[in-house]
Amino acid sequence: MRILVCVKRVPLTGGRMVLTADEQAIETRHLGFTISPHEECGVEEAVRIVEQHGGETTVLTLGPPEAEEQLRDTLAMGADRGLLLAADGEEWDPQATAAAILAAIEDEQAAGGDFDLIVFGNESADSGNFQVGIRVAHALERPVATGLKGLTVEDGQVRCEREVTGGRDIYLLPLPAVVTVLEGINLPRYPSVPAKLRARQKAIEKRAPERPDSRLEKLRLVVPPGQGKQAEILGEGADAAPAVVGVMRDLGVA
């Protein structure tokens, strides 16, 4: 099995969002970075499939040169090689993102290395467009199932489980296929120190695609008005218990 996982570098936002002066991005000077939670599970899932069936996991990201840090993190989780599509600092819209990923996959195919399974997160944590995986699948003319909480590779197909009201729907996709996964499909491992050291030696190839004009054009970001809440302090420590129970009775829940 050759598996490709696509990930996106996003800031660790903490408790509140602060925008840059031009309202085009989140102020990240004091923030760390990670990848979207769904994608972290996607990497874990790919590594587990390769551990079971053999093969290789490649992780791809389209992002600033600093996104190499996130690729190293996924290599420490057990992925084998990284592919960095180094972009300008601007945001790429979903169509441009899908086109750049497609071009990279076609380059791999031309070099004789196709992928049996391509894994995306269901949606990115930041822009939440829900569509890049489907666009890539469509361009490759491959089947795609989204929002998955279970994935089993067996006999040239992949069994996909999606949570719906009252249970799970099952989709059976012939390989090669594209899937998008949700957090909770697995519990991603914490890389060990030796795994982190090994990750430093693994290959990361770099390319620099050109960004086309956005057709979903970001004009500006807005922090939504807060709920304007100022929590009423009911008390400190265990002495507050009667006040808490009083509130519960007023709300009709106790």
Added chain:
Amino acid sequence: MTVVVLVEQLEGEVDELSLQALALARELAGGDPLTALLVGDGGSEASAQLGAHGVATALAAEDERLAAYAPGAWARSVTDAIERTGASAVVAAGTERGNEVLSHVAARLDLPFAANCTAIGEGPEPLTVTRVRWGGSLLEEARVHGSPALLSVAPHMVAAATVNGADAPAVEAFAPGLADDDLLVRVSEHVDAVTSGISLAEAKVVVSGGRGVGSADGFRMLEELAELLHAAVGCSRVVTSAGWRPHTDQVGQTGTKVSPDLYIACGISGATQHIAGCKGAKKILAINKDAEAPILASADYAVIGDLQEIVPAITAELRKGRT
């Protein structure tokens, strides 16, 4: 302006989120009557409810192969409906299906798709929208360069609205031109869930724990309190990442979105990832040792101090009142 709205229904009952999508679509249509598209069994029956939501015409895509959900077949129904109506825009609810189907439509027609919109901008073409980012912690104003415009509507951000004196819509049944490829990916089997206890999404009270709970064992006191309140137990992402609780208990942007009457956040700092999941609660009570924690900016009530003392004290106080 002709606007087609993909309406989801189950056994003839229209989904509430589709009614919300109809409300935003009416704004987009500028008062013109809407066309609804319903796919599969029950569509014609469900359409009778839509007149009151501004729908004049209901297209019912019918084919026995639509019985099991297939995103490609739904996308074909949408592209056929665009051709039949010459629509300038297609709107769906920002559900798993709505976003999936419109993504397929966007890929097939090589059009942009704006997911989870909350408002339509003023002014001439091209269309501008406001859409949700970061699970609602941030909004984006964006311009959509393409026609028909494809939009989904963020759940619970737009209120459903009815119009007076509307008749049931005229129903036009049609058979979408399904190709074999449209049916390759479809639901082949459904496995029922084994459920026990009170569901997180539907609970009236949720007792939720974060890093401050300290360990998997620490959740026992939360479970005890939850039992007294007939509440569900939830947790933050830190807790599921540490393996203290299963992911099914996670409240947040990548977990379950809850809307209880009371949400009790114990030892939860209030990261945006978490608030995205619990902001639908009517009231939030924060129990936190840090009076400066971000959760207090989203909470209605707070108790400052050690949750290991406070939670058992609340449990004891509740028991006292019942004996």
